[in-house]
Amino acid sequence: MTKALELNGITKRFGTLTANDDVTLTLDQGEILALLGENGAGKTTLMNILFGHYAADEGSVRVFGMDLPSGKPRAAIDAGVGMVHQHFTLAGNLTVLDNIMLGAEPLTRMRSARAEAREKLMRIANRFGLPVKPEARVSMLSVGERQRVEILKALYRDARILILDEPTAVLARPEAMRLFETLRDMTKEGLSLIFISHKLHEVMAASDRVAVLRGGKMVAERKTSESSAGELAELMVGRRVERPVRQDHMIGAPVLVANAIRVEDAGESRLDDMSFTVHAGEILGIVGVSGNGQAALGALLSGLMHPAKGELTLAGEDIAAQGPRGVIRAGAGRVPEDRHAEGVVGDLSLWENAVLERLRTPEFSRRGFVRQSAARAYCAELIERFDIRGATPDTRIGLLSGGNMQKLILGRVLANNPRFVLANQPTRGLDEGAIAAVHAELLKARAEGAAILLISEELEEAVALSDRIQAIVKGRLSKPISALEANPQRLGLMMAGVWKEDVDAA
Amino acid sequence: MRLDRRTHVPLHLVILAPLAAVFAALVLAAGLIAAAGVNPLTAYAEMLKGAFGSRLSITEMLTRATPLIFTGLAAAVAFRARLWNIGGEGQFFVGALVTAGIGHSLGVPGWIGIPLLMLAGMAAGALLLAVPAFLRLRFGVDEVVTTLLLNFIVILFVGLMIEGPMRDPMAFGWPSSVPVDGDFRLPELIPRSRLHIGLIFAIAAAAAVWMVLARTVFGAETRAAGLNADAATFAGISLPRTIMGVAFLSGALAGLAGSIEVMGVTAGVTTTMSPGFGYAGIVVAMLAALHPAGVVAAAVFVAAVFVGADAMSRATGIPSFIADVIVALCLLTMIVALLLTTYRVRR
Numbered sequence: 001m002t003k004a005l006e007l008n009g010i011t012k013r014f015g016t017l018t019a020n021d022d023v024t025l026t027l028d029q030g031e032i033l034a035l036l037g038e039n040g041a042g043k044t045t046l047m048n049i050l051f052g053h054y055a056a057d058e059g060s061v062r063v064f065g066m067d068l069p070s071g072k073p074r075a076a077i078d079a080g081v082g083m084v085h086q087h088f089t090l091a092g093n094l095t096v097l098d099n100i101m102l103g104a105e106p107l108t109r110m111r112s113a114r115a116e117a118r119e120k121l122m123r124i125a126n127r128f129g130l131p132v133k134p135e136a137r138v139s140m141l142s143v144g145e146r147q148r149v150e151i152l153k154a155l156y157r158d159a160r161i162l163i164l165d166e167p168t169a170v171l172a173r174p175e176a177m178r179l180f181e182t183l184r185d186m187t188k189e190g191l192s193l194i195f196i197s198h199k200l201h202e203v204m205a206a207s208d209r210v211a212v213l214r215g216g217k218m219v220a221e222r223k224t225s226e227s228s229a230g231e232l233a234e235l236m237v238g239r240r241v242e243r244p245v246r247q248d249h250m251i252g253a254p255v256l257v258a259n260a261i262r263v264e265d266a267g268e269s270r271l272d273d274m275s276f277t278v279h280a281g282e283i284l285g286i287v288g289v290s291g292n293g294q295a296a297l298g299a300l301l302s303g304l305m306h307p308a309k310g311e312l313t314l315a316g317e318d319i320a321a322q323g324p325r326g327v328i329r330a331g332a333g334r335v336p337e338d339r340h341a342e343g344v345v346g347d348l349s350l351w352e353n354a355v356l357e358r359l360r361t362p363e364f365s366r367r368g369f370v371r372q373s374a375a376r377a378y379c380a381e382l383i384e385r386f387d388i389r390g391a392t393p394d395t396r397i398g399l400l401s402g403g404n405m406q407k408l409i410l411g412r413v414l415a416n417n418p419r420f421v422l423a424n425q426p427t428r429g430l431d432e433g434a435i436a437a438v439h440a441e442l443l444k445a446r447a448e449g450a451a452i453l454l455i456s457e458e459l460e461e462a463v464a465l466s467d468r469i470q471a472i473v474k475g476r477l478s479k480p481i482s483a484l485e486a487n488p489q490r491l492g493l494m495m496a497g498v499w500k501e502d503v504d505a506a
Numbered sequence: 507m508r509l510d511r512r513t514h515v516p517l518h519l520v521i522l523a524p525l526a527a528v529f530a531a532l533v534l535a536a537g538l539i540a541a542a543g544v545n546p547l548t549a550y551a552e553m554l555k556g557a558f559g560s561r562l563s564i565t566e567m568l569t570r571a572t573p574l575i576f577t578g579l580a581a582a583v584a585f586r587a588r589l590w591n592i593g594g595e596g597q598f599f600v601g602a603l604v605t606a607g608i609g610h611s612l613g614v615p616g617w618i619g620i621p622l623l624m625l626a627g628m629a630a631g632a633l634l635l636a637v638p639a640f641l642r643l644r645f646g647v648d649e650v651v652t653t654l655l656l657n658f659i660v661i662l663f664v665g666l667m668i669e670g671p672m673r674d675p676m677a678f679g680w681p682s683s684v685p686v687d688g689d690f691r692l693p694e695l696i697p698r699s700r701l702h703i704g705l706i707f708a709i710a711a712a713a714a715v716w717m718v719l720a721r722t723v724f725g726a727e728t729r730a731a732g733l734n735a736d737a738a739t740f741a742g743i744s745l746p747r748t749i750m751g752v753a754f755l756s757g758a759l760a761g762l763a764g765s766i767e768v769m770g771v772t773a774g775v776t777t778t779m780s781p782g783f784g785y786a787g788i789v790v791a792m793l794a795a796l797h798p799a800g801v802v803a804a805a806v807f808v809a810a811v812f813v814g815a816d817a818m819s820r821a822t823g824i825p826s827f828i829a830d831v832i833v834a835l836c837l838l839t840m841i842v843a844l845l846l847t848t849y850r851v852r853r
Contacts, residue, residue, distance in 0.1 A: 345729075345738065369722050
C-alpha cells in the first residue's frame with residue numbers, strides 16, 4: 001500500500017537557527033501518528049512545511065506517492081492534506097456553514113451554493129460522527145464545538161490526511177478524551193492523522209505510533225504499544241526528568257482564611273458559600289473541570305473581584321475589599337491563569353515586567369522616577385536565581401518561551417517571600433522540563449513556610465503537590481480531603497459534585 | 507504572503523521608516539501634480555524654496571511648526587496609552603478661546619500673566635478631553651466619536667462667542683475676539699519676524715514629555731496600560747487613573763498650543779486661526795512613531811509642506827490644497843511603514 005505521507009530529509013533554517021534538520025517521517029494510511037516534542041523542537045515548523053506554509057530548504061514531501069510542490073498551501077489542500085491549527089481560524093460572527101464554505105468556493109461564482117454545501121456538510125458530519133448545527137453562529141459555540149468545526153472544515157475540502165496542532169491545548173480533560181475517540185473512529189473511514197503534542201498521557205492513549213523530535217532532529221520512532229511514558233519522556237527531553245516529590249513536614253498556622261464567600265458578577269453568582277483555609281507550609285489543591293468557578297476564585301484572590309458576602313483574611317488582615325496592590329501589600333503573590341493575557345506585558349522588556357507590581361515601592365522608584373538601574377539589577381538577579389534562559393533584562397518578554405516566561409512570573413512572586421501564593425494553572429502549556437522547575441519552586445516556597453493555593457485541572461499535578469485537596473463544582477467547594485486519601489476515582493466523584501458522604505468521612 | 511513579527515527592530519529601520527514614508531507620499535502626490543500639468547520636480551523645488559529658501563520662509567515655517575509640536579505631542583501621549591484623542595483641534599480652540607477671553611482684561615504684568623494664561627489654556631484643553639475619557643471609563647463610550655464630534659461643537663461655540671460677547675468692535679466686522687493685552691504677547695525669537703519664543707516652549711515641552719514617558723512611574727504605567735490593560739490591572743496599576751492622567755496631559759498640551767498661538771501670533775481668536783493644527787498633530791505623532799523627539803522633526807516637516815505648498819501654489823498655480831493631500835498621504839504611507847518595521851513580510 002502506498003504511504004499516505006512521506007517526508008524525506010526535510011531541512012529548514014531560519015537565519016542561524018536550524019528548525020528542522022534532515023527529518024524523515026512516514027505516515028501509513030489509516031494510522032494515527034503522534035508527533036511528540038518539547039516546545040521549540042520543530043514540530044510546528046515541520047507541519048507548516050508539509051502544509052505548504054513554509055518552503056523547505058532541502059528535502060521532499062510526497063502525498064499518496066505524488067510529489068508535493070513546496071510552499072503552496074493550495075497544492076497541499078488539493079492533494080488531500082488538512083490542517084487544524086492550535087489557534088482556531090474561524091470568523092465568530094459567521095455561521096458554521098459560512099465558515100466552512102469560506103474559501104472553498106470560487107469567488108467568480110454568482111450564486112453561492114448553500115443548499116448543496118449544507119447537504120455535503122451534513123453528509124460528512126454523519127459519516128465521521130461529528131454532530132454540528134450548520135446555522136449556529138460560531139461565537140456561540142463552546143471551544144470543543146469550534147474545534148469540531150475546524151476539523152469539518154478540513155474534511156469538507158476532502159482531506160484524507162489530517163494534521164492537528166496541539167488539539168487538546170484548549171480542551172478540558174473529558175473533552176480531550178472524547179476528541180481522541182472521535183479521531184479513532186475517523187481512521188476507520190480511511191483517514192490518516194498526525195497530531196502534535198507534548199503531553200505524554202494523550203500520546204500514550206491515542207496514537208498508534210510516536211515520532212519524537214528534539215532540537216529539530218528526529219530522535220526516535222516507536223510503536224506506542226511497545227513504548228512507555230517514561231521512555232518517551234526521556235527521549236523528548238534528552239535526559240531523565242523527574243518531577244520533584246513533596247516531602248512531609250509540619251503544617252503551620254492558618255494564613256489565608258475564606259469564610260462563606262459569595263462572589264457575584266453582573267448579578268450572577270460565580271462563587272457561593274465558599275470556605276477554605278490555607279496554612280503556612282501547606283499547598284491546598286483546588287481541582288475541578290474547567291469553567292466551574294476557577295477563574296472567579298483566581299480573580300478573588302488576586303484582588304480583581306470582591307466578595308458580596310463572607311470574609312477573606314490574609315494573616316488576620318481583612319483583604320476582601322483590597323485591590324491587587326492591597327493584596328500584594330498584605331503579603332500575597334499571584335501567578336495568573338493566563339500568563340500572556342494577565343501575567344506579562346509582552347511588548348515590554350523583562351525588567352519592566354519584573355517590577356510591574358512594585359513600581360511605586362521605594363525600592364524601584366524615587367520621587368516618581370523609576371530607578372532603572374535598580375530594576376535591571378533586580379531582574380538580572382531573577383534571571384540568575386530562577387534559571388530563565390535566553391534573556392537579558394532588556395529582552396522583550398514576548399520573545400521568551402512559555403516556560404521561561406512562567407519562571408519570571410514565579411520569580412517576581414517568590415522573590416518577595418510572600419506569605420500566601422496563588423498558583424492558578426501554573427504549568428498549563430509548559431513542557432516537561434519547565435513543569436519540573438515550576439513544581440520545584442512551589443515546593444521550595446512551601447518548605448520555607450508559604451501558604452499556597454494551587455488551582456489545577458491536571459489531577460496528577462494536584463495530587464503530587466498538594467497536602468489537601470478540595471474540588472470546585474459550579475462555584476462551590478467540596479470538603480477537603482488529605483492528598484493521601486486521594487485517588488483518581490475519588491477525585492473524579494468529587495469533581496462531579498458527589499461529596500456528600502465525604503462530609504461525614506472527613 | 508504572511509507577516510512575521512520581527513524579534514528585534516534595528517535602529518536604522520526606525521529612522522528609515524518615516525523617511526521612506528515621506529518619500530513614498532511625495533512620489534504618490536507627484537502623480538497629482540503631473541496631472542495638474544506641472545513638472546513635479548519643479549513643483550517640489552518651489553516648495554523647498556518656499557519653506558527653507560529665505561530668512562522669512564524659515565521663520566514662517568517654524569512659526570507654523572510651533573503649534574504642531576504641541577498638538578503632535580498631545581496625540582503621541584494619548585495614542586501611546588491607546589486613548590484615541592482625535593479632539594486636538596477642539597482642545598486647541600478652547601485653549602485659544604480661554605486665553606483670549608481672560609487675556610484682554612487681566613491686570614497683571616506680563617511675566618505673571620503669560621504663565622497664568624498658559625495654565626488657563628492647558629486647563630481648558632485638559633478638561634475638554636477629561637470628559638470623553640471619563641465617559642469611556644464609566645460607560646464605554648468610544649472616545650474616537652466623542653472627541654471628534656466635540657471639535658465641531660467647540661468651533662461653532664468659538665464662532666458664537668466671537669460673533670457675540672467676545673466680538674472685537676475694532677475689527678471692522680471681521681469676526682475676531684478682542685485681542686489679548688499687549689503685555690501678554692510673546693516676545694519675538696528673531697527680530698522682524700513672526701517667530702516667537704513659543705518655539706522654545708514647544709521644544710522644552712517635547713523634552714519634558716520625553717522625560718515623563720521614559721523615566722517616570724507614570725510613564726511606565728502608561729506604557730503597560732496601553733500595551734496590555736489586563737496585565738497592568740492584574741499588577742495593580744489603576745487603569746482609570748492612568749487613562750485620566752493621560753487625558754489631562756494630552757488635553758493640556760493641545761490647549762497650550764492654542765494658548766501660545768494666540769499670545770504668539772494671532773492676538774485674538776478667529777475660527778480660521780487653525781489650518782487643522784489638531785488634525786495635523788495626529789499625522790505628526792504618527793510620523794514620529796509616537797516618540798517625543800520625533801514629534802519635533804515631524805512637526806517641522808509638516809509645517810514645511812504647508813508653508814512650501816503656499817509658495818508652490820503662487821509660483822505654479824497648483825492649488826495649495828496639495829499640502830493636505832501630501833500630509834494625508836504621509837499618514838497612510840507611515841502606517842504601512844510602521845507595519846513593515848514591526849513585521850517582516852514572508853512570501
